[in-house]
Every structure is written in structure tokens, then in C-alpha cells.
Amino acid sequence: MTTPAAAERYLAEQFLRVRGASSKIGAIVATRVLAAQSAGGVRGHVAEIGVYEGRFFIALALCAQPGEKLIATDVFTWPDEGVADRFLANCRSHGVNRDDILVQKAATQSLTPDGYRKAAGGPVRFLHVDGAHKYDSVLHDLQLAKAALHPQGVICLDDVLHPLYPALTIAAGDWLKANPEFALFGVVDRESFASACKFMLCRRDHAQFYREALVASSPDLLFKHRAQYFGDEALIFSAPPA
Numbered sequence: 001m002t003t004p005a006a007a008e009r010y011l012a013e014q015f016l017r018v019r020g021a022s023s024k025i026g027a028i029v030a031t032r033v034l035a036a037q038s039a040g041g042v043r044g045h046v047a048e049i050g051v052y053e054g055r056f057f058i059a060l061a062l063c064a065q066p067g068e069k070l071i072a073t074d075v076f077t078w079p080d081e082g083v084a085d086r087f088l089a090n091c092r093s094h095g096v097n098r099d100d101i102l103v104q105k106a107a108t109q110s111l112t113p114d115g116y117r118k119a120a121g122g123p124v125r126f127l128h129v130d131g132a133h134k135y136d137s138v139l140h141d142l143q144l145a146k147a148a149l150h151p152q153g154v155i156c157l158d159d160v161l162h163p164l165y166p167a168l169t170i171a172a173g174d175w176l177k178a179n180p181e182f183a184l185f186g187v188v189d190r191e192s193f194a195s196a197c198k199f200m201l202c203r204r205d206h207a208q209f210y211r212e213a214l215v216a217s218s219p220d221l222l223f224k225h226r227a228q229y230f231g232d233e234a235l236i237f238s239a240p241p242a
């Protein structure tokens with residue numbers, strides 16, 4: 001159940017050199033989720049909504065198994081039109097095979113859940129939602145994620161409890177209330193003011209699998225208490241003090 005060496009190296013040496021917003025601890029936990037899935041025989045594509053220049057995407061990509069696609073969705077217009085080229089150049093220079101990447105240049109509001117699922121071309125086992133941070137957009141992106149998700153897949157939602165995006169947190173709560181088959185199994189703590197929590201979600205039947213896998217793989221990051229969320233018990237991942 002170990003993270004592939006290429007992903008470990010990228011996280012240790014290169015992650016913070018790629019321009020982006022995600023925290024390193026979030027990426028570490030994500031790669032450990034992917035390692036648990038690989039060890040448990042969960043196969044599927046790996047996807048991110050809001051890839052920007054690829055910081056988080058590359059960490060996910062380096063954990064993919066042969067034949068698994070890497071689905072990169074973004075408007076690719078912010079902060080300028082060169083961002084898609086920088087994304088692909090970063091992927092290339094960190095060892096991600098261009099042929100494995102499906103670049104989807106789109107505002108997600110223009111995608112339907114069915115269209116997104118079909119474009120993915122097969123179940124997605126890990127999906128990072130980090131696109132538009134408005135209430136309606138987050139609800140919509142979570143619906144896209146649900147439509148494409150492998151039955152044992154994980155949705156990782158970025159920037160929950162971020163002071164700049166209070167409505168995103170409300171959207172996460174409302175979506176979970178409306179989709180009770182999903183459980184919150186992990187909360188990744190922030191590292192600084194700007195790197196807010198990530199929520200790790202999966203279908204309720206598989207939450208215990210992820211809790212057990214991550215308790216085994218991540219004693220270095222586990223906070224001693226667990227979060228209680230309307231009957232769900234979520235592990236808390238927190239970086240040890242420097």
C-alpha cells in the first residue's frame with residue numbers, strides 16, 4: 001500500500017516549485033488514498049476539475065496505473081491563455097505521459113453530469129474538485145463528480161472552511177445532506193491561512209475501507225481526535241509542527 005516512488009519524489013522535491021494553490025499535506029493524503037485503492041484493486045481514471053498549472057494533478061498522475069486516464073478539466077484562461085501550455089510543460093517535465101492526459105478545456109457549468117461521465121470514458125476512482133468556488137458551481141461540480149465516480153471512488157473537495165470562500169463550505173454541507181449515500185471520511189487540515197481544508201468523501205459503504213487504510217498508512221499525519229459530522233466519523237490529517 002505504498003505511494004509510488006515517483007510520486008514520493010515529486011512531493012518531497014518538486015511539489016512546491018510548481019505554481020499552484022494546493023497544500024502539500026493534501027497531496028500526500030491524496031496519494032495515499034490512491035495507493036490504498038491500487039492495493040485494494042480499485043481501478044479507474046484519475047481526474048481534477050481546476051488543474052491550473054498542474055501542482056496537485058501531477059501528484060495524482062504519478063500514482064495512476066497503466067491504462068488509467070488522467071482527466072484535466074479547466075477553463076484554461078486564468079490568469080492568461082498560456083496556462084494550458086504551462087500545465088502540459090509541467091506535466092512533461094515531471095514525468096507524466098502526455099498520451100495519458102485527456103485535456104478538457106471547458107467551464108464546468110457547460111458540462112452535464114452525463115456529458116462529463118461519457119467524456120471520462122470510464123469510472124473515475126479519484127477526483128479533486130478545485131474549480132470555481134461559488135455555491136452553485138461547487139454543487140454542480142460535485143454532481144459531475146458523482147456521475148463519473150467509481151462505486152469505490154473518492155471525491156476530494158478543496159478549500160472547505162477557507163475564510164475567502166464561506167459559501168463553498170455551505171455547498172459541501174448541503175450537497176452531503178442531499179446525497180446521504182456519501183460519507184465524509186477524512187478532513188485534511190490547513191497548513192496556513194491560504195491552504196484550507198480538503199474534505200475526503202466516498203460512498204458510505206466504503207468509508208471504513210479508507211479509514212482503515214489511512215490509519216495504517218498515515219500515522220505520521222493523524223491527529224489524535226476525529227471529526228464528528230452528522231454521524232460520520234472523519235479522520236483528521238494534520239502536518240506535524242515543523
Ligand SMILES: C[S@@+](CC[C@H](N)C(=O)[O-])C[C@H]1O[C@@H](n2cnc3c(N)ncnc32)[C@H](O)[C@@H]1O
Pocket residue numbers: 019020021022049050051052053054055056057073074075076077078106107108109130131132133137
Ligand atoms: C485554485 S486554482 C486550482 C489550483 C490547482 N488545483 C492546484 O493544486 O494548484 C482554480 C482553477 O479552477 C479553474 N476554474 C475556475 N472556474 C472554473 C470553471 N467554472 N470551470 C473549470 N475550471 C474553472 C481556474 O481556471 C483555476 O485554474
